[in-house]
Structure formats: C-alpha cells, structure tokens
Amino acid sequence: MPDLKVTADHLRRDAYLYIRQSTLRQVAENGESTQRQYGLRHRAIAAGWPAERIHVIDCDLGKSGSSAVARDGFQELVSEVALAKAGVVMGLEVSRLARNNADWHRLLELCALTSTLILDEDGVYDPASFNDRLLLGLKGTMSEAELHFLKARMRGGQLNKASRGELEMAPPVGLVYLPDGTLALDPDAEVQAALHMVFTTFGRLGSATRTVKFFLDEGILFPRRLRKGPHKGELMWAPPRHARILQVLHNPRYAGAFVYGRTRGRPRPGGGVSQIKLAMADWRFVMPDMHPGYIDWERFKANQERLADNAQAYRIQRRAGPVREGSALLQGRVLCGLCGARMGVHYSQEHGRPVPTYICQETTIRGGGKACQSVPGKVVDPAVGALLVELMTPMTLEVTLAVQRELEARAAETDTLRRQHIQRTRYDAELARSRYMKVDPDNRLVADALEAEWNEKLRLHTDVVEDYERRAPEEAAALDAGMHQRVRDLAEQFPRIWNDPRVDVRERKRILRLLVADVTLIKAEAITVSVRLSGGATRILTLDRPLPIAQIRRFKPELVAEVDHLLDRHCDREIADIFNERGLRTWEGKPFSLNKISFIRSAYNLPSRRQRLRDQGMLTTREVAKHFEIAETTVHQWGRQGLISKVCSDNCNRGLWNIPSDLRIIKGRPGRTALATRTASITALSTRQDAL
Known part of the structure; x- marks a missing residue:
C-alpha cells in the first residue's frame, strides 16, 4: 500500500x-x-x-x-x-x-x-x-x-590493559616485540650503537641541534623502520634530522618505561581531532623499568629538563638555553637578585668590540615598567672566570684523566659504529649477489633488475669503505701520543688556555656550566655576585662598580696642571709630542694629538699659548707695522736682521713679535741714530758670540 x-x-x-x-x-x-x-x-x-x-x-x-x-x-x-x-x-x-x-x-x-x-x-x-x-x-x-x-x-x-602496562603499541626503532610478547632491545648491534650514540652525544653536548651536527660531520647514519608500504618492517638508514633526534630524546620508551596518555585529543571546528602534547606530570600512566631501555629513568628526566631549558618559546620565565655565540660568559646562568627572574644579555660596542651587559627586563615585559637592574658583564665575567680557575686548580688531575678517557671512548664508539655499517653494507651486497646467482640467466627481465640491485649495493659498500679509510687516519692522528701529552698538559696550562683569546667562547661557557648552577647579581653601592656551584656550595664576590663614562673621560688634575705649565713655553702640537715621548696616553689608551690638547684647554678654560704671549705684550706683524709706521715687509726684514724676534704662538704656524724695550719707546718711524745704535749693538753681540 x-x-x-x-x-x-x-x-x-x-x-x-x-x-x-x-x-x-x-x-x-x-x-x-x-x-x-x-x-x-x-x-x-x-x-x-x-x-x-x-x-x-x-x-x-x-x-x-x-x-x-x-x-x-x-x-x-x-x-x-x-x-x-x-x-x-x-x-x-x-x-x-x-x-x-x-x-x-x-x-x-x-x-x-x-x-x-x-x-x-x-x-x-x-x-x-x-x-x-x-x-x-x-x-x-x-x-x-x-x-x-x-x-x-x-x-x-x-x-x-594500559593500567597494567600490557597494552601493545608500535615500538620505536631500536625496540622490538619478542614472540612471547615482551619488549626488548633490537638485536641489530648497529641499531643499538646508533641510539646509544644519540644519548651519549646529547649528554656531552647538551643540545639536540649540535647532536645532529655531530652525526652529519662524522658521516654517521641513523635508522628508521618503515611502517607501511611494500617494504614494511625494513630498516632504512639516512642522515638524521633535528625532528628525528628530538623524537628519540622525548620518547620515554627508550628509558624502559611504559607510558600512556602523552597526548590528548581535541575536536577541530571543521571536523577531525588534533592531538595536544601534555606535560610529563599530566601523563595518565607512567611505569618505569617495565622493559630494557637505552638509558635509565633518572637520565630521561634530566634530558627533559635540559631540553626544556634549551627551548626558545616564550614562557613565564625565559629558560637558560644552550650555549651560543657572544662574549657573555654567564649567558643563561644569571639571576636577578631583586626580583628573582632570569636576566638577559644586551651587547654594546666599546672600543670596536662587543661588551655584554646583564639586564633584567621582567618588569618591563610584564608590567611596562622600568628594568630592575643592569650589571656590566666586563666587571662580572673576569671575576667569575678567575674564581673558576681557582676552583679548577685542585681537580686538574681528575679533569685531565676524564678528558682523555672521554676522547678515547668517543673515538672507539664512532669507529665501532662505522665498522658495523660496513658489515651491514657487505651483507646487503652478498645478499644481492646471492639473489642474482639464483636467477635463471635466460630470464633477462628479472636478471637485469637483480644485477642492477647488486651493482648498487656494491657501490654503496665501496663508498662506505672509502669513507671509513679516509676518516680512520684523521682520528688516529687526533689520538696520537702528542694529543695525549697535550691533554696531560691541560692541568698545568688551564689558566693560560682559559685566557687564550683563540679558545672559542662557547667552550668556556660549557666548562662554566659544568661547575656553576647559577649566578645571582645585585647592584648597589657595590656589585654582589653570588655564585652557586653545581654541588650546592656558594661563593660570594664583592666587586666595585665601574666608574661613569664622564669620570672615565675626565682628565687627571695633575695632567691638566702640566698642560697649563707647558703652555707658557710650548704650543698645543709641541705639548702633544712631549706627552707622547713621556709615554702618556688618553683614557682610551690612544696617543695624544693636537685636537686632544686643544680639547683640554677648552674644557678647563686654560689660556692658549697665543693669549699668554699677547698678555706679555707681544705684537702681530700688522700691529708692529702700525706702531712704527712702516710696511709689513719691513717688519719681516727687521726680523731677518735680528732687530726684533718672532715667538711661535699657534701650533708652529703663526707667531708674535717680541719688541725690545729700547725700540718699543720709539713712536713712529725710528731715526737713523736709533737704528744705527740698535744695529751696532746687535753686531757687537754677534762678534762677541763668535769669539766665544
């Protein structure tokens, strides 16, 4: 119906x-x-x-x-x-x-x-x-x-099942499920060595980025197990990426722990679900020591703290971060003694080189106020460096042995991993050869493909062997007897090495971070530096505040008095030459110049050499000519004849005439008698000097 x-x-x-x-x-x-x-x-x-x-x-x-x-x-x-x-x-x-x-x-x-x-x-x-x-x-x-x-x-x-730790999830590379359902380390020794090297290198360098650079510089490949496709389950070796290394460092299963609930789903507006990563404290089930791992749980938590410190994301308080370029020795280790926030680094130019200043901008960023304080790094860094050298002296032998063991262990680990990779490529080449030898020669379609695969595996094996043979002599030379002796000399030469300008500043920062947990700064009448060592001990340093730039640029009173004294007999250029001959320098450490002496005269209101001569009654050429009613050329002729003398008054370029008293009283053109008398006096004086 x-x-x-x-x-x-x-x-x-x-x-x-x-x-x-x-x-x-x-x-x-x-x-x-x-x-x-x-x-x-x-x-x-x-x-x-x-x-x-x-x-x-x-x-x-x-x-x-x-x-x-x-x-x-x-x-x-x-x-x-x-x-x-x-x-x-x-x-x-x-x-x-x-x-x-x-x-x-x-x-x-x-x-x-x-x-x-x-x-x-x-x-x-x-x-x-x-x-x-x-x-x-x-x-x-x-x-x-x-x-x-x-x-x-x-x-x-x-x-x-997750509450009992029995929920099976796809294991990361380096871990496999055994037939009885238990999780164990991958039996492939090369895979294990690669993962061990990741954790060892990160523990030594403290940065995921530098760990990746180490793998790339050494030519070491990292494994990845294919999850889908026709080659599902096979291992693929390739240079590691930063994201891949971070996945390994953040994965708790490498620490032998069963963890469930690391992410939480959130519906998206257009449909689907987005996964949000949760903090470790919010993970639903955490069961350490459930299966074998590459590191222990304590080391995993320490790695997470270090990665969090290295994070550059904007948070309530900026983390320490990894060591970076820049001359600030305490970068990432400085705390403000006034508000407790972490202090940043600001660089400025001084004498053509960058100078660090530690500044607390927490109030500025959060509340739009003024910075708590700023402390010059050129005062704090040398003091902390000297303290570090002092602390290193009793433990130099232990440090020397530790460095030597670290170099040898690193070289042995790298060499083992390269040898294992050679064995793997040799096995792949032999397997490809075996496949090729078993095929029917008349079946050219299959035989050609297997032959090409065999040739590719042989080429890859040859490249790996050549790379190993090229790197082996370099590493052997790096660990020769001379290197061992230089490592032993490190104990005695540590102060000189620490102060050597050729040493990378990042290496100094790494050494400091091994010994120093943080440094708290308070700037008052003096700068108080509280250094908290890694073991918990504390050292307090009290440093003088640097002088203001106005006081630094201010010339010493005795120098100004000496300039005033020399101006009675010398011009500015001559005074600059005298100071340079004595080895005196400006506040910038530079030689004195004509302009610098002129600046001192102007700043301290000192009469110039010319003014002093004028005060003594000396006249210019024009004034002499007007006084005696003669031409200016005649004035110069009198000077050549010795009737009058010229005194340098202005940087050796100009001068004033010194008129004798017997001529000065004559107004107008002097008579023949006066000139004859003056000329006779000069001639007699010259004759007497020649006789002497």
Missing part, C-alpha cells in the same frame, strides 16, 4: 539511496548489512519511483559517520537535497546517514526546507512535520549515543 506522505511532487524528483559502512573490515566481513542497504531500492520502487531515477551513493564505504568532512558521498547527498533535486533520501538506519547530531540536524533542516522525505527500514518521515522531526531527532541522538557507547567500551578495555 503506497505511503500517504509520498505525493506527486515527491515522485517528480529523484530518489537517493545512501550506503555506508564504518570500516573496510566491516565491508569485507559484514556483507549482509551492505546487502540490506542495497535492498532499500525496492522500497523506493514500491513507493512509485522508477528504477532508473533511483541514485545509489556508495562511495563512503569504509568511512566513519562521526564527521561529514571526509565523506564525499554525504556531501553530494546534501548538495542534491539543497538544490531540491531529491524527493526522498533513503538509509537503512539513521546511523548510516550520520552519527553526529550537527550533521544530522543540518540534513533535516534542508529536507524540511525543500520538502524532501526521509526513508529508513522503519518507515517514511516528513521532516517538515513536527512529530516526524521529533522522532528523527531522537533517532539521531540515540545514534550518536550508540557511537559514544561503542567508543567507551573500546576505550575502557584499552585503559584497563
């Missing part, structure tokens, strides 16, 4: 049958459910739709109904309904169409607006009718709740 809800208007439009199974496994194993969904076509034919106008949408087989984002078939169905092309939408049950209330009610709203019917195994519904819409809404809610119950059951079983 035809349903009364189906009208001629509905029959003029097409019928759409939506078919979906949640997973591909259900499609393969639950064939009866799929057949029941296809069988709904007969319900549409019975209601009056011809078979050629019944469209089957089954491209969403194997897709979950929890979201409509990845379901192209459901999107097509919604489009046809919105365009008023559908007279009826068919699904075996509501859960086939959607298990998400938002998607389900959106479809109901469109069906109500376009007068589209909904048909399932129980009957036909009109979304425009309140009663039908209420019933469909209840069915959608029950479908969504059913999905929740299914997930809750599976989640409960998963958590139950």
Whole structure:
C-alpha cells in the first residue's frame, strides 16, 4: 500500500539511496548489512519511483559517520537535497546517514526546507512535520549515543590493559616485540650503537641541534623502520634530522618505561581531532623499568629538563638555553637578585668590540615598567672566570684523566659504529649477489633488475669503505701520543688556555656550566655576585662598580696642571709630542694629538699659548707695522736682521713679535741714530758670540 506522505511532487524528483559502512573490515566481513542497504531500492520502487531515477551513493564505504568532512558521498547527498533535486533520501538506519547530531540536524533542516522525505527500514518521515522531526531527532541522538557507547567500551578495555602496562603499541626503532610478547632491545648491534650514540652525544653536548651536527660531520647514519608500504618492517638508514633526534630524546620508551596518555585529543571546528602534547606530570600512566631501555629513568628526566631549558618559546620565565655565540660568559646562568627572574644579555660596542651587559627586563615585559637592574658583564665575567680557575686548580688531575678517557671512548664508539655499517653494507651486497646467482640467466627481465640491485649495493659498500679509510687516519692522528701529552698538559696550562683569546667562547661557557648552577647579581653601592656551584656550595664576590663614562673621560688634575705649565713655553702640537715621548696616553689608551690638547684647554678654560704671549705684550706683524709706521715687509726684514724676534704662538704656524724695550719707546718711524745704535749693538753681540 503506497505511503500517504509520498505525493506527486515527491515522485517528480529523484530518489537517493545512501550506503555506508564504518570500516573496510566491516565491508569485507559484514556483507549482509551492505546487502540490506542495497535492498532499500525496492522500497523506493514500491513507493512509485522508477528504477532508473533511483541514485545509489556508495562511495563512503569504509568511512566513519562521526564527521561529514571526509565523506564525499554525504556531501553530494546534501548538495542534491539543497538544490531540491531529491524527493526522498533513503538509509537503512539513521546511523548510516550520520552519527553526529550537527550533521544530522543540518540534513533535516534542508529536507524540511525543500520538502524532501526521509526513508529508513522503519518507515517514511516528513521532516517538515513536527512529530516526524521529533522522532528523527531522537533517532539521531540515540545514534550518536550508540557511537559514544561503542567508543567507551573500546576505550575502557584499552585503559584497563594500559593500567597494567600490557597494552601493545608500535615500538620505536631500536625496540622490538619478542614472540612471547615482551619488549626488548633490537638485536641489530648497529641499531643499538646508533641510539646509544644519540644519548651519549646529547649528554656531552647538551643540545639536540649540535647532536645532529655531530652525526652529519662524522658521516654517521641513523635508522628508521618503515611502517607501511611494500617494504614494511625494513630498516632504512639516512642522515638524521633535528625532528628525528628530538623524537628519540622525548620518547620515554627508550628509558624502559611504559607510558600512556602523552597526548590528548581535541575536536577541530571543521571536523577531525588534533592531538595536544601534555606535560610529563599530566601523563595518565607512567611505569618505569617495565622493559630494557637505552638509558635509565633518572637520565630521561634530566634530558627533559635540559631540553626544556634549551627551548626558545616564550614562557613565564625565559629558560637558560644552550650555549651560543657572544662574549657573555654567564649567558643563561644569571639571576636577578631583586626580583628573582632570569636576566638577559644586551651587547654594546666599546672600543670596536662587543661588551655584554646583564639586564633584567621582567618588569618591563610584564608590567611596562622600568628594568630592575643592569650589571656590566666586563666587571662580572673576569671575576667569575678567575674564581673558576681557582676552583679548577685542585681537580686538574681528575679533569685531565676524564678528558682523555672521554676522547678515547668517543673515538672507539664512532669507529665501532662505522665498522658495523660496513658489515651491514657487505651483507646487503652478498645478499644481492646471492639473489642474482639464483636467477635463471635466460630470464633477462628479472636478471637485469637483480644485477642492477647488486651493482648498487656494491657501490654503496665501496663508498662506505672509502669513507671509513679516509676518516680512520684523521682520528688516529687526533689520538696520537702528542694529543695525549697535550691533554696531560691541560692541568698545568688551564689558566693560560682559559685566557687564550683563540679558545672559542662557547667552550668556556660549557666548562662554566659544568661547575656553576647559577649566578645571582645585585647592584648597589657595590656589585654582589653570588655564585652557586653545581654541588650546592656558594661563593660570594664583592666587586666595585665601574666608574661613569664622564669620570672615565675626565682628565687627571695633575695632567691638566702640566698642560697649563707647558703652555707658557710650548704650543698645543709641541705639548702633544712631549706627552707622547713621556709615554702618556688618553683614557682610551690612544696617543695624544693636537685636537686632544686643544680639547683640554677648552674644557678647563686654560689660556692658549697665543693669549699668554699677547698678555706679555707681544705684537702681530700688522700691529708692529702700525706702531712704527712702516710696511709689513719691513717688519719681516727687521726680523731677518735680528732687530726684533718672532715667538711661535699657534701650533708652529703663526707667531708674535717680541719688541725690545729700547725700540718699543720709539713712536713712529725710528731715526737713523736709533737704528744705527740698535744695529751696532746687535753686531757687537754677534762678534762677541763668535769669539766665544
């Protein structure tokens, strides 16, 4: 009997049958459910739709109904309904169409607006009718709740196994499941050596980036196990990436611990779930020592703390960070003694070189106030360096032996890893050769491919051997007897090496971080430096504050007095030469110059050499000519004749005339008698000097 809800208007439009199974496994194993969904076509034919106008949408087989984002078939169905092309939408049950209330009610709203019917195994519904819409809404809610119950059951079983540490999860490279279900180290010695080297190198260098650089510089490859594809389960060796090394360092399974709940899912607005990493304190299940590992749990936690300190993300308090370029010795180790925050480093130029200043900007950043304090690094760094040299003196022998053992162990570990890689490439080449030798020679299609594979494996083995032979002499030379002797000399020469400008500043910072936990600075009348050593002991240093630049540039009173004294007999240039001959230098450590002496005269209001001569009554050429009513050329002629003398007054460029008292009293042009008398006196004086 035809349903009364189906009208001629509905029959003029097409019928759409939506078919979906949640997973591909259900499609393969639950064939009866799929057949029941296809069988709904007969319900549409019975209601009056011809078979050629019944469209089957089954491209969403194997897709979950929890979201409509990845379901192209459901999107097509919604489009046809919105365009008023559908007279009826068919699904075996509501859960086939959607298990998400938002998607389900959106479809109901469109069906109500376009007068589209909904048909399932129980009957036909009109979304425009309140009663039908209420019933469909209840069915959608029950479908969504059913999905929740299914997930809750599976989640409960998963958590139950995880609480006992028995939940199997894909192990990272370097760990494998044994046939009895226990987790153990990978039996491949080369894989174990590569992972051991990662943790050893990070412990030595303290930085994931520098660990990657060490692997790349040494030409060491890192393994990766393929998770999918035709070569699933095989090992692939490649140069490590920074993200790969971080994954290894952050993975607690390498510490022999079972951990569950390191991430938390959060639904995305457009559908799907994003994973958010949780802090270690928020992990749901943490069970150390559940299986063998490459490091212990305490070392894993220490590595996490170091990685957190190295992080450069903006946080409540900036972490110490790894050692970097820059001359600031205490970079990342300085705390403000006023507010307790970590102090940053600011560099400025002084005499053409960068000078560090430790500055606390916590108040500036957080509250828009002023900086707590700034402490000059040129005062603090040398004092802490001297303290470090003093502390290193009693333990020099122990340090020397430790450095020597570290060099030898590092070289042996690297050599072992390279030898293992050679063995692996040799095995791969022999395996490729064995495959090639077993193939039928007449089957050229297969034989050519196997021969090319054999040649590629041989080439790779040859490259690895050549690289090993090239690096072996370099490492042997680095560990010769001369190197051992230089390491032994380190104990006695440590102060000289520490102060050697050729030593990289990052090496000094690493040495300091081994001994110093942090340094607290307080700047008052003096600078108080509280050095907390790694063992917990504390050293207090009290340093004088540096003089202000105005006082540094201020010349000493005795120097100014000497300039004042010399100006009675010398010009500025001559005074500069005298100071340089005496070995005197400016506050910048530079020789004195004409401009520097002129600056001293101007700054301290000292009369110049010319002014002093003028005060003594000496005249210029023009003034002499005017006084005696003669030409200026005559003045110079008198000077050559010795009637008057010229005294240097201005940087050896100009001078003033010293007029004798017997000529000075003469006004106007002097008479012949006076000139003759003056000339005779000069001639007699010259004759007397020649006789002497």
